Structures are given as C-alpha cells and as structure tokens.
Amino acid sequence: MSAVAAAAAEDERLLPRSPLRRLIGRPELGSVLGALAVFLVFAIVADNFLRAGSLGTVLYAASTIGIMAVPVALLMIGGEFDLSAGVMVTSSALISSMVSYQFTANVWVGVVVSLAATLALGLFNGLMLTRTGLPSFIITLGTFLMLTGLNLGFTKLISGTVATKSIADMDGFPEARALFASQLDIGGFAVQVTVLWWIGLVALATWILLRTTAGNWIFAVGGGRDAARAVGVPVERTKIGLYLGVAFGAWISGQHLLFNYNVVQSGEGVGNELIYIAAAVIGGCLLTGGYGSAIGAAVGALIFGMTSKGIVFAQWDPNWFKFFLGAMLLLATLLNLWIRKRAEAAG
Template identity: 65%
Template structure:
C-alpha cells in the first residue's frame, strides 16, 4: 500500500496504521489519571514551593501509600467486576485482632500478626463465598459485612480491652521486630521514607505482573468483562472472584499491621469511610466500575493523586476543610477524562 512497508524488514499488515507511541499511550486505562496527577503536581509545585522539598515528597508518598496499598487489591477486584465496601473497617478488624489477641493471651506479637492474616483472608473469603452462593450484588453483601464488622470492632474491643481503643502493645514481645517490618522508615539519601511506600510499590508491581502476564490475570479481566462467557470457556469464575476478595483481605492485613505498629494502639471506631477512598483511587486510576477494564498502576496513580491533594492543601496553607470538595472534583474530572480518552482510543 505504502512505499514504506515494502522497505520494512518485518512483514507488516498494510491495514494496520502504525500506532505511534502517543496513540499507544492514549489507549492505556490509566492515562486520564496520569494527566491529572501531572497537572496536580505542577499546580502544587507552583502555589506551594515547599511541596517540592524531598521531605515533603516523602510525606506525600507516605500518605499515598496508606491508600495505595488497599487500592491495589480494590483495583483488581473492580477489574474482576465486584467491589468491596467493607475494606475500611476490615483494616481495623485486622489490626484489632492482632492487638487484642496478643494482649489478652500475652503472646508474642507475631502470633497475633499471623492470626490477623488468617482473619483478613477469611473476611475476604466469606465476602466472596456469600456473593457466589447468593448471587446478590457485591454492594449489598459487602455493605452487610461492613456493618457487621463495624459492630464487631466496637463490641469486641470493649468486651476484651474494656475501652474503645485497644490497649497499648508497644512493650510486648515481638513489637519491635514487627514494627521494623510494617512501620519503620528507610533513610534514602538523607530523607526518611516510610516502609509502606516500598511495600506499596512492590504490591503494584506484583499485581501488574499477575494482571498482564499470568493466566489468573486473564481470568480476572474475563470474569469482570463477562462472567458467563468466561464460565462457558472454562474459566474458574468462582475461584477467581473469591481469590480477588481474599487479595483485598491480604492488602487490608498489611495496612492494618502498619496502623497497629505505627501507633501501638488501635481506635476501634476508625476506618469508616476509608473504603470509598480506595474505590475512588481505583476509579480515578481508570478502572471501569462495571469491570473488565483497568490496571493496577492506575489505582496507584489514583492513590498518589489522593496523597498530593491531601498533603498539598496543607503545604499551600489552605483550610483542610476544602479537601473533600477537592477530592470529589478530582473524581469527577478524572472519570470524565477517562471516558473521553477511552472512547477516542477505541474509535481509532
């Protein structure tokens, strides 16, 4: 067709207009979020120069990581066509389990940590299992779990510890070593970077690998895109969905352990409302609410936007009352950009 194809060493199909790197980038699910993140970064860099200092960036990254760790699991779950409203309180449930168990039975903290992992995975499993068995929408199932966990957190904490917060565990065996794993900071070229930032990055890398390069990743896209079609070609839909809920549970466990070992005590009423932050991060990052489309990197960028907005307002010395308004606006703009970009990319 064209003279260039004749000269090309690789046999290219003449009907494929060579997609430039720009067009390829525009086809990615997280592009809207990336543009938003860059715009926001430049904006805060201009209005609050202190924002650019390495220590400020470390703080922003820390804020982003506490959302981002959960956003990894939530993004994958959303790509798999479901979402989870119980994540915010499930994080606290995990932290309370480790704290109260170790304190009550005076065991090494690590015993509580392992038990908390089992509990977190079990919460995910139960969510997924009820969803599959009842065929109810995940909104209803996880809303019920959310309410039950909220009640359990408050009730059991008061029953066991006698207070609304868990007793301090900072002097217990194993606390120091667990803190080193879940809540220490790493000195990077003179700047203290919280370990959660590295855990976050590692989780995003692993999740991206799973999503794009493994069979399970193929199944996640398929169960979210069309569960019936996936089942018809032999994809284990039940196992995939339950696995995704358990993945969210795993992320919740990591964040719960961070909360516990960073502050030594856990407020039993915390966590409510955080589930929306995780969902917002995933949606801003280009995950389709109806499933079948999105990326782990997108969720990470969404979390980074959250971290920038959250801390940037402080650095710009504005009233943090405005933060939620800002977040809502970001959500709206990012999703509109995603929609437009996706339509344009598909039309090409």
C-alpha cells in the first residue's frame, strides 16, 4: 500500500531542486545581497571607494570586527550569547601589556600569559553557564560588567592613568607586531595581517561547522539541547568549547589592539559585543540558535567595514554611522526572514 503510494508520488518527488533553490536555502544569502547593495551604493556615491587603498582600509575595518564575529556566530549557532566579548578584547590586551611591562622585559611572556588568562575568562563563562543553568545573557552580562570595572580599576591602580604604558621599546615587540598588527604586501596590495587572521578563522570555523563532529554538535546543542543530550551529544563540553573559541578570538583582537597602538585605553571595547552579534545576525544566525554560518558572519562584518569607511569616503557626517548600521541590521534580518519563508514555502 505504502509502496504503491510512494511509486505514485515518485515523479513529483524526483523533481530536481534547482540550483537557485539550493542557493536560497543558504543562510548567507541575505547578507551577501546586502553586502552587494552596500558596495554598489558606496561605489556610486564615493569616488575613492573603489581604489585599492580604500578597499584595503575597508577590509581592515571588516577584519577587526570579523575576527570576533566568527566565534560569536558559532556561539550563537550553539544557542548562547556572550555580552562580555567586547570588553574581553580590552582585558586581553591589558593583561598582555601589564604583564609584559610589570614583570618582564619581553612582550611574548605577556602575550602567552594573556592567552591563558583570556581562555580562563572564556572557561569561566562556559562553566558558569553549564553549572548554574542560568541564561547566558545574565551570566555574560555579569562578566561584562565585572570586566569593564576590572579593566578600568586595575589600569588606574597600576599605571595611574586610564591607559597602559607604551611597550614599544621592549624585547620581542617588532616580532609580535609583525604577527598581530603588521601590513603585508600581497601582489601589490597592502593588506593588514588581521585580514589574514580573519580569513583563516572563517575557513577554520566553516570547516568545523560543516565537516566535523564538533560542528554537528554545535548545531545540535543550539537547535535542541535536550534532544542532543538524549542522543549522547556532550552538551556542556560543546558550549564550554564555544566560549573558549570566543576567548581565543578576543585574544587575537586584543593583541592586535595592543601592538597596533603600543598602548591600551582601558575603557575601550564597551558596545562592541553588540556589533559582533549584529554582524552574526546579519550573516543569517538565528538569535534562538541552531542555524547560521561563519561565512555569513564574515559577510556581516564586511558590511560593517564598508559602511564605516564608505561614509568617510563619501564625505558624509560619520555621526550617521550607527544609524545606518541599525537600519542595515533590521533590513538584513527582514530579508533573511523573507527568504527563509519563501524557501520553506517552495520546499
């Protein structure tokens, strides 16, 4: 009976899915269309926008957001938030700077201590979440406020001002700067090293998400925690791993901050966590978890980069930047929603 029914339905079932339909099913599509639109707008209104130098600037701006947007997107796919991601970058830079300055003469000691300390912060977030079962919004809001206070308090206590002392004359500075904040010449283009970090992280995150067991678990813990646990997915370990990923991104960003400017302003980073989340959402991540992509988050970061620099190239008042970003976020989210509805309706 069912075999007959199946055979009867066979013709209809075997209709191939068109490539267009497959494309529409991708989470990144909305952000890619948005990025194209933003690109076109600035290519038309800003004369300098298409020059190689300008594009390098745009990519640099995008990379500083993208390095964090990628692990934040993974965390969101895993169903959690990290509101402490923005100030954690500053904390990481401050730890690196102060450890180097206060205890040794070599910046690499600070860099390594900072890696361990930042990962410990991520571990704290992850353990608090999995042990208490409280919403990550509350826990990371707590970490966010605590880190903001610690950043300001410790810096004032140790250096007497709101910024750290310059570490530019210390051993290892040129090498560390080459790794975290240099400019490379690739085929005649000046490319900031952060762009390479960014691309590397996007590739790694995409590989993890789509082709590894861990990626399967990330989608699962975000899309249905209890179901995932019931089939043996280590939910706690997966979530802690995601927070460690955010901490790792914060470490890279923090080191860039430090070695780019030699000093760290202790009040920086507040508010950036929302920009990372916005980039991930523009890139197609669902706020509720279980859906999204690292490439989408990267494109979301690119939109931010193009907008922030495009406004300057177009000689508009930069004060409008945040307004444009907000409008973009809403538009991209609506576009994503619309596309997903169409895709589901079309099957």
